[in-house]
Amino acid sequence: MAEAVRTYGLLAWTWLRAAAQYPASMLLLGLATAMVAALDLAGIALLFAHTPRIAGFTAEEVLFLYGTSAMSFAIADTLLGGTERLGEHVRRGTLDTMLVRPVSPLIQIAAEEFTPRRMAKLLPPAAVLAVVLPRLPVEWTPGRIAMVPVMLVSGVVIFAAIWVLTASVQFVVIEVHPATKSITYGGAFLTQYPMTLYAREFVRGMTFVIPLAFVNWQPGLYVLDRPDPLGLPEALRLASPAVAVLLSAVAATAWRAGLRHYRSTGS
Numbered sequence: 001m002a003e004a005v006r007t008y009g010l011l012a013w014t015w016l017r018a019a020a021q022y023p024a025s026m027l028l029l030g031l032a033t034a035m036v037a038a039l040d041l042a043g044i045a046l047l048f049a050h051t052p053r054i055a056g057f058t059a060e061e062v063l064f065l066y067g068t069s070a071m072s073f074a075i076a077d078t079l080l081g082g083t084e085r086l087g088e089h090v091r092r093g094t095l096d097t098m099l100v101r102p103v104s105p106l107i108q109i110a111a112e113e114f115t116p117r118r119m120a121k122l123l124p125p126a127a128v129l130a131v132v133l134p135r136l137p138v139e140w141t142p143g144r145i146a147m148v149p150v151m152l153v154s155g156v157v158i159f160a161a162i163w164v165l166t167a168s169v170q171f172v173v174i175e176v177h178p179a180t181k182s183i184t185y186g187g188a189f190l191t192q193y194p195m196t197l198y199a200r201e202f203v204r205g206m207t208f209v210i211p212l213a214f215v216n217w218q219p220g221l222y223v224l225d226r227p228d229p230l231g232l233p234e235a236l237r238l239a240s241p242a243v244a245v246l247l248s249a250v251a252a253t254a255w256r257a258g259l260r261h262y263r264s265t266g267s
Contacts, residue, residue: 007103011111019115030120037074038124040192041066055196061224063132066192068148068216070125072155073188078118079156080110080163084180087170096264106164106255136224144223147238151219154240157248158215162187164251171258187212196229203230214243 019026044066048059057065086109089095098105138144166180187210195203195217207213207230214236221228222237 004104004107008107008111011103011107012114015111015114016116019117026116029115029117033117033120034123037070037121040070040189041124041128044192055194057194057196058137060132060135060137062194063128064136064224065194065216065220067125067129067132068151068155068220069188069191071122071129072152072215073159073191074118074121074125075156076159076163077121078114080160081118082110082112082114083163083167084184085109085112086167090170090262093264095262099262105259109167138223138225147219147223151216151223151240154219154244155215157244158211158240159184159188161244161247161251162210162212164255165247168251168254168258171262183210191215191217200230207232207236211243211247214240 041063044059044062047054048062052058054062083106086095089098089109095105098108101108133148162184166183169180190198190206191212195206195213198206203213207218218228218237219240220226228234228236
């Protein structure tokens with residue numbers, strides 16, 4: 001694991017140095033990315049301009065959900081978002097080149113074209129959390145304080161595992177990339193709002209099928225001291241780390257299975 005992290009860091013640093021050769025372009029692209037990322041925040045602000053609550057949640061509570069979801073997704077996207085281009089590598093035959101190198105193809109694809117522009121997505125949610133956390137109407141017990149970093153780390157791992165899972169599908173169905181975005185980017189958008197907005201069956205699917213509810217909803221209920229609208233056991237509010245580990249194991253298994261069955265482009 002340590003060697004994999006070191007290799008990823010070296011590859012990412014190589015791409016960062018290449019981007020730094022054009023500092024003005026790097027700065028402008030980073031600012032543009034941050035502004036685009038802030039559009040979701042602008043949408044939330046627009047909603048609260050017309051109503052004091054969304055699905056029973058106050059502005060501070062919704063912004064807390066937005067900040068934790070967007071922060072986790074931005075970090076996962078920065079680290080592993082490049083895996084969504086796997087189908088393109090399979091189609092072009094460039095994955096074959098990666099397989100003969102003494103480095104994991106997952107690391108190579110994830111670090112490919114690593115740029116500071118990705119990290120600019122962290123700015124809006126980081127600013128929101130810095131402002132909102134002290135204003136939440138909750139009693140900050142040691143458990144709730146500890147849950148905030150735990151849910152952020154667990155959310156990163158869950159989103160990262162979903163990136164790898166959706167990439168693994170592209171070993172079999174190359175042109176599935178647009179559909180997988182509905183799970184990655186679509187899932188990130190859905191978790192920015194209270195799940196009381198959605199139908200109960202949909203929330204169950206987000207809990208037990210694609211476990212996006214464990215990114216920030218279930219742990220968020222614990223932090224905000226809110227009841228679960230589905231009446232699920234309270235223990236699930238603390239289950240995000242376990243779900244992250246389990247989903248990572250599933251993603252790793254799917255990735256290895258895809259690699260074993262890969263037979264090149266045939267060209």
